[in-house]
Amino acid sequence: MNCESCKDLLLTEYIDNEITPVLKDEVDAHLQTCMECRLFHCRIEHEILNPFLGADSVTPPRDLWQNVKASLETSKLSEEDIPNSVSERDVSKVRYGQESNLPLPASSKEATLHENCEVSFPNRMFDILKYFSWNWTFAAGIVIMTLLTFSFRSHPPIGPKISNPVRVFELASMSAVSPDLARQSLPDDLENGIAAIDNDDLESVIIQNSSFETPMEEFFL
Amino acid sequence: MDEITPELIRQAANGHIPSCEHLFRVYSPAVFSVAYRMLNQREDAEDVTQSVFVKVYSKLRDFRFEASIKTWIHRITINETLNKLKKTTRERENIDCFSKTHSEDSSKNNVDICVEREYRQQVIQGLLNLLSPEYRTCMILRNVEKFSYQEIADTTQVNINTVKSRLKRAREILLAHKTEVMNNEL
Numbered sequence: 001m002n003c004e005s006c007k008d009l010l011l012t013e014y015i016d017n018e019i020t021p022v023l024k025d026e027v028d029a030h031l032q033t034c035m036e037c038r039l040f041h042c043r044i045e046h047e048i049l050n051p052f053l054g055a056d057s058v059t060p061p062r063d064l065w066q067n068v069k070a071s072l073e074t075s076k077l078s079e080e081d082i083p084n085s086v087s088e089r090d091v092s093k094v095r096y097g098q099e100s101n102l103p104l105p106a107s108s109k110e111a112t113l114h115e116n117c118e119v120s121f122p123n124r125m126f127d128i129l130k131y132f133s134w135n136w137t138f139a140a141g142i143v144i145m146t147l148l149t150f151s152f153r154s155h156p157p158i159g160p161k162i163s164n165p166v167r168v169f170e171l172a173s174m175s176a177v178s179p180d181l182a183r184q185s186l187p188d189d190l191e192n193g194i195a196a197i198d199n200d201d202l203e204s205v206i207i208q209n210s211s212f213e214t215p216m217e218e219f220f221l
Numbered sequence: 222m223d224e225i226t227p228e229l230i231r232q233a234a235n236g237h238i239p240s241c242e243h244l245f246r247v248y249s250p251a252v253f254s255v256a257y258r259m260l261n262q263r264e265d266a267e268d269v270t271q272s273v274f275v276k277v278y279s280k281l282r283d284f285r286f287e288a289s290i291k292t293w294i295h296r297i298t299i300n301e302t303l304n305k306l307k308k309t310t311r312e313r314e315n316i317d318c319f320s321k322t323h324s325e326d327s328s329k330n331n332v333d334i335c336v337e338r339e340y341r342q343q344v345i346q347g348l349l350n351l352l353s354p355e356y357r358t359c360m361i362l363r364n365v366e367k368f369s370y371q372e373i374a375d376t377t378q379v380n381i382n383t384v385k386s387r388l389k390r391a392r393e394i395l396l397a398h399k400t401e402v403m404n405n406e407l
């Protein structure tokens with residue numbers, strides 16, 4: 001063994017006890033005969049190994065576990081807020097069998113096992129709604145309202161014969177019935193139709209029905 | 222070291238608090254020690270220890286039992302520590318600070334001032350701070366935590382020959398530094 005390979009081993013496997021017995025014998029034999037490598041070995045022990053022998057285990061502060069526990073509980077709590085979390089899905093698979101055609105309950109905790117071994121699930125409608133955040137629900141509400149408003153504007157829902165309130169009063173004036181009677185014969189959703197008509201329409205209604213005793217304004221109240 | 226059974230790991234993975242605490246009691250001293258040696262800052266080491274265990278608990282479901290939990294936790298520790306090191310600019314300052322301390326302590330005048338124990342820790346930190354994070358990691362795992370080469374390789378995810386050459390290089394740097402200090406004294 002030459003000095004270079006001896007020093008390489010002294011820096012690594014020899015001092016770390018990772019050397020094979022055969023190689024260790026070779027290094028020991030070389031150290032017996034080589035003063036330079038013996039000195040090198042001394043330096044390694046003194047300057048590298050010995051300082052680290054004094055490495056006390058530094059202990060973490062006592063309250064560190066409390067901090068970890070707190071963040072653990074926080075993360076656990078937020079995990080429970082999410083429906084169909086992985087763990088619950090897994091639990092359901094185990095409980096109901098992976099091949100089963102049963103629908104997975106939104107939460108396995110909500111499933112009820114009856115005495116006749118039937119499993120019932122709560123109404124899932126609410127679970128579906130839970131997927132929508134309030135923002136999306138609000139946005140969807142706005143869209144539906146807008147669509148309804150426009151559809152009433154173009155097609156007031158009063159039926160085929162009486163297509164708009166104005167015609168109701170034309171009809172009423174032609175057949176000389178009082179507006180009260182006309183109101184009774186109207187479909188229930190006239191109110192919606194009224195809500196949808198413009199002020200212009202209202203004026204035309206008033207003009208056309210001015211001969212009636214009951215003022216038209218009152219009719220619309 | 223207390224025995225960590227697969228059952229305990231499974232329970233901790235399911236959020237069983239007493240099992241999590243047991244895992245913490247067994248491994249937090251080593252995690253904190255490694256973080257402290259790497260960062261040379263108690264507060265930073267506490268932060269890292271906390272984030273290591275939060276990560277350990279959240280990833281425990283993915284833990285494959287063929288790997289050792291010890292090296293797995295240390296791998297997370299090293300990664301978290303290296304991330305922390307990148308964020309802090311203290312590293313450079315620490316080295317400068319050490320070079321001064323180390324030169325002084327060779328004269329042995331300050332030994333009386335420092336408690337013996339404190340002094341030894343300072344020497345160790347001084348030596349470690351001379352090394353790049355890669356070399357420092359290997360030195361801490363080997364010379365402080367007494368890891369085997371295979372354990373270091375598993376923890377740092379490099380092969381054994383790389384571990385060997387990093388340790389060799391790290392020790393050469395330490396020897397060279399000592400020589401330099403001694404030459405300056407003469």
Ligand SMILES: [Zn+2]
Pocket residue numbers: 002003004006030034035036037038
């Ligand atoms: Zn030799």
